Amino acid sequence: MSEKFSEVDKLRVSLLQIIISRFDVLTRIENVIQKTIHSLSREQAPVLILKNRSSWSNVRFDKSFGLLLSSDATITTLRSDCPSSVTKFALIFKCLSSIYKLVQSGSYATKRDIYYNDPQLFGSQKTLNSIVDDISCMLKIPRRSLHVLATSKGFISGDLCYLEEDGTRVDCNSNCTAVAVSSNVCGITNIVSSAKFVLIIEKDATFQRLLDDEFCTRLYPCIIITGKGVPDVNSRLMVRKLWDTLHIPVFALMDGDPHGMLIYSMAFEGPSLTIPSMLWLGLLPSDIERLGVPQEALIPFTQADERKLNSLRKRPYISCQPAWESEMELMMRRRKKAEIQSLESIAPHFLTRVYLPNKIRYGDWI
Structure with missing residues (x-):
């Protein structure tokens, strides 16, 4: 993973958060x-x-x-x-x-x-x-x-401690519970962590599954965060602050559908919120066939899915990402989508003990 991150780190721009007096x-x-x-x-x-x-x-x-x-x-x-x-x-x-x-x-x-x-x-x-x-x-x-x-809706857990602006010490180290993302991320100081990476998870249900399986300590010390669907500004600010402070890779785990792709692409929207080197870990459309996800676990494309995907493909940053274009074309051609939970149809605990560990260890992301 360190070799893969060195490539990402070269792309990283040291952009200080915009603070206006x-x-x-x-x-x-x-x-x-x-x-x-x-x-x-x-x-x-x-x-x-x-x-x-x-x-x-x-x-x-x-x-x-x-x-x-x-x-x-x-x-x-x-x-x-x-x-x-x-x-x-x-x-x-x-x-x-x-x-x-x-x-x-x-x-x-x-x-x-x-x-x-x-x-x-x-x-x-x-x-x-x-x-x-x-x-x-x-x-x-x-x-x-x-x-x-904004009122926060996100949650965070893992190898992370920090101080709120009012001096409250927050410890996110827990195998079974999570901490609500602060409503004043800019006031956070004294961030301490030995995490090797940050994992953004689209769905709260998947986030809870990782907590239950003690993912943050089973694989590596890491930090996991969810915005419960479309992330709120505070969750995005928190990820940005961790990226600026810890200088570790940021991965995204989304559903293999246009909505998941749309949420992932938000990493590129807004200078003070963007994570230009965020890595798309999954669920990739190419993963669905490669892993042999059972057909009954797949969901047919709808007209709304097609419209959303076509609209996404027209955005100005997609043409700069040929790997994304390839995945989108594959999804459009197959006209099938899959939720992260579909991996459980392969085997119990497949997501937390096979899929994610192999993805992270062997650099299987785009």
């Missing part, structure tokens, strides 16, 4: 306010300019940083005098007010906290979440620097 955050918010006041003083309708985050045509791929918004990305203009945009315009300023108070006072709040301060105004949590993302993009500031946290 409180002064800079306050200044950028004040600049938005000043422009608005200036427009009003000239009897002009204030506007906000937002880059369009929903189109892949506005995205470029950098192998060291992941996905970045292009400098010439299309924009959306929110006018305060336009019926179709005035509501969003007002909500952005309401949210900016909350963020300014948080940063100024040095306190933090979750997105849910902000929403429940005035649920009738925002209408839904989804609306508030989108507003916060728009503000982060508009100000070019990572959300954690806005002092807005």
Whole structure:
């Protein structure tokens, strides 16, 4: 494994996590306010300019940083005098007010906290979440620097100890239980670990199976983490922090389906969240045939699967990964998918005592 990691380590870019000072955050918010006041003083309708985050045509791929918004990305203009945009315009300023108070006072709040301060105004949590993302993009500031946290849903276990910002010591060393991922990953310090690698697991059920089989100590000292499906920002930040601090390989164990591939590809989205050298351990489409997974354990492709896979293949970073393209083409051709649990149909404990140990020992990943 050390030989394989040396290749990965050469690709690793020493990218410090983006930390914006409180002064800079306050200044950028004040600049938005000043422009608005200036427009009003000239009897002009204030506007906000937002880059369009929903189109892949506005995205470029950098192998060291992941996905970045292009400098010439299309924009959306929110006018305060336009019926179709005035509501969003007002909500952005309401949210900016909350963020300014948080940063100024040095306190933090979750997105849910902000929403429940005035649920009738925002209408839904989804609306508030989108507003916060728009503000982060508009100000070019990572959300954690806005002092807005997300509620964590992920869990972590293994050879890992650290201190929370309030001084609480967290020990993740347990064979049967896991620790909830911190809601303030940036405040974590004094990370201590002898782990040889980090393993990201898509599903909570698989994560629990590894815990039950004492995987973290049976094979190597390691760290396992799950975001319970699509990972939340805190789980992704935690993986990034471990990668930056420990300088060890990061593997991904996902279902052998378009959804699993989509989750794995999130490792390349966002400069402060990306792990450019993350390795796709499995379940690879090529594994399904090579291991002889029983047909009854396979799931037929649906039209939704086909649409999702075709959409994924069009993303800007896929063309840079011929091994990924090969696996995707194989899945599309076979029109079959498999969950990680399908490996249990080969033999009990096959996943934890055969599949994963051999994959890691012999460098069988892409």
